[in-house]
Amino acid sequence: MSIRVQFLFWVLVVCLVAIGGVGYTSLQFSKQAVFKEAVDKAALLGSYTEASLHYSRTQAVPMVKHLVGEERFYPEIMSGFVMARNVADRFTHTQPGYAIKNAAIDPLWPESKADQQELQVIADLKRDKSLKNTTGFMVKNGKEFFYEARPMVITEKCLGCHGDPKDASRDQIMIYGAENGYNWKVGDVTSAMFVYVPVSEALAIAKASAVKLVVMGTAYSLCALLLMAVFLGVKIVTPLKTLCKRTEEISLGKNLDTPITVKSNREIGELARSIDRLRLNIARLIKKKS
Ligand code: HEC
Incomplete structure (x- = not known):
C-alpha cells in the first residue's frame, strides 16, 4: 500500500x-x-x-x-x-x-x-x-x-x-x-x-437527526480526503517519485548533467537540493577519474 x-x-x-x-x-x-x-x-x-x-x-x-x-x-x-x-x-x-x-x-x-x-x-x-x-x-x-x-x-x-x-x-x-x-x-x-x-x-x-449528522459528516470527510489526496499527490508523492527516479539514475551514473528541478522550498525542496548537490559531486568525481 x-x-x-x-x-x-x-x-x-x-x-x-x-x-x-x-x-x-x-x-x-x-x-x-x-x-x-x-x-x-x-x-x-x-x-x-x-x-x-x-x-x-x-x-x-x-x-x-x-x-x-x-x-x-x-x-x-x-x-x-x-x-x-x-x-x-x-x-x-x-x-x-x-x-x-x-x-x-x-x-x-x-x-x-x-x-x-x-x-x-x-x-x-x-x-x-x-x-x-x-x-x-x-x-x-x-x-x-x-x-x-x-x-x-x-x-x-x-x-x-x-x-x-x-x-x-x-x-x-x-x-x-x-x-x-x-x-x-x-x-x-x-x-x-x-x-x-x-x-x-x-x-x-x-434518531433521524443523528443519522443525518453522521451521513453529512461522512460526506464532508470524503470531500476533505479527496482534497487531501490531491494535495499529497501534487506536493509530496509526485516530487518524491521524481527524486527517487533521479537518485536511482545518480547511483547508476546516468543523466548526471540534468539538474534536479523539484520546486518546493520546504523539506522536499531541501531533499531535492541535497540530491542535486550529490549529483554534482558524483559528476565531478567521475570527471576527475576520467
Ligand atoms: C359520590 C360517589 C363517589 C365517591 C365519594 C368517590 N367516588 Fe370514585 N368514582 C365514583 C364513580 C361514579 C366513578 C366512575 C367514574 C366513571 O364513570 O368514569 C368513580 C371512579 C373512580 C375511579 C376510576 C376507576 C373506576 O372505578 O371507574 C377511581 C380511581 C376512584 N373513583 C377513586 C376514588 C377515591 C380514591 C375516592 C375517595 C377519595 C372516591 N373515588 C370517591 C364515585 C365516587
Missing part, C-alpha cells in the same frame, strides 16, 4: 470514529432533551388533572349534593372522576397521542380497568406507600410513552360509593351495577392516575 493510501486510510478511520462519536453523543443529548421535556409535560399534566379533581371533590360536588339532595347521584356533576375522565377525553381528542387514565384494579367504569403494565405499576405503588408518584416508559400498540402515575389512596370518604355496594346510591348501582368498583379498603391503593406523554415521534426525529 502506498504511503498516500495508508495515510488517507488512517485519516478516514480517525474521521469515521470521530463522526460515530459525534453522532452517538448527539443522539444521547437529543434523547435526554426528549425525556426531560416528557418528564416536565407529564408532571404538569398530572398536577393539572389532580388540581381539577381536587376542585370538583372539594367545591363543586359538595355544593351539587347540597342542591340535589344526598339520595340522588348524577355522576356527570357529582363525581370528580367522571368530570376528570370527560375533561381528559376532550383534552386527548385535541392533543392526540396523550392519554390520561384513572386506572384501577377493579373499577366501576369498565374502561378504567388497568392493563397488565398498569397493574404492575399499581402493585409497586401499593408496596411502597411513601411514593408520591412513579414514572417510566411503556410501549402501547407499538408506540413508546413516558408515563407518570400518582397513587389514589382510599379514605373513609370514598367508601360511600366504593365500599359496600349496599351503601352506594340507587342511581350509582343503576348506572354502574353492584359487581365491580366496591369493597375498597381505607389506606389501600387500588388505582393510580396515569398520564401518558408520547415520545415515539420525538425519539424518531432525534
Whole structure:
C-alpha cells in the first residue's frame, strides 16, 4: 500500500470514529432533551388533572349534593372522576397521542380497568406507600410513552360509593351495577392516575437527526480526503517519485548533467537540493577519474 493510501486510510478511520462519536453523543443529548421535556409535560399534566379533581371533590360536588339532595347521584356533576375522565377525553381528542387514565384494579367504569403494565405499576405503588408518584416508559400498540402515575389512596370518604355496594346510591348501582368498583379498603391503593406523554415521534426525529449528522459528516470527510489526496499527490508523492527516479539514475551514473528541478522550498525542496548537490559531486568525481 502506498504511503498516500495508508495515510488517507488512517485519516478516514480517525474521521469515521470521530463522526460515530459525534453522532452517538448527539443522539444521547437529543434523547435526554426528549425525556426531560416528557418528564416536565407529564408532571404538569398530572398536577393539572389532580388540581381539577381536587376542585370538583372539594367545591363543586359538595355544593351539587347540597342542591340535589344526598339520595340522588348524577355522576356527570357529582363525581370528580367522571368530570376528570370527560375533561381528559376532550383534552386527548385535541392533543392526540396523550392519554390520561384513572386506572384501577377493579373499577366501576369498565374502561378504567388497568392493563397488565398498569397493574404492575399499581402493585409497586401499593408496596411502597411513601411514593408520591412513579414514572417510566411503556410501549402501547407499538408506540413508546413516558408515563407518570400518582397513587389514589382510599379514605373513609370514598367508601360511600366504593365500599359496600349496599351503601352506594340507587342511581350509582343503576348506572354502574353492584359487581365491580366496591369493597375498597381505607389506606389501600387500588388505582393510580396515569398520564401518558408520547415520545415515539420525538425519539424518531432525534434518531433521524443523528443519522443525518453522521451521513453529512461522512460526506464532508470524503470531500476533505479527496482534497487531501490531491494535495499529497501534487506536493509530496509526485516530487518524491521524481527524486527517487533521479537518485536511482545518480547511483547508476546516468543523466548526471540534468539538474534536479523539484520546486518546493520546504523539506522536499531541501531533499531535492541535497540530491542535486550529490549529483554534482558524483559528476565531478567521475570527471576527475576520467
Ligand atoms: C359520590 C360517589 C363517589 C365517591 C365519594 C368517590 N367516588 Fe370514585 N368514582 C365514583 C364513580 C361514579 C366513578 C366512575 C367514574 C366513571 O364513570 O368514569 C368513580 C371512579 C373512580 C375511579 C376510576 C376507576 C373506576 O372505578 O371507574 C377511581 C380511581 C376512584 N373513583 C377513586 C376514588 C377515591 C380514591 C375516592 C375517595 C377519595 C372516591 N373515588 C370517591 C364515585 C365516587
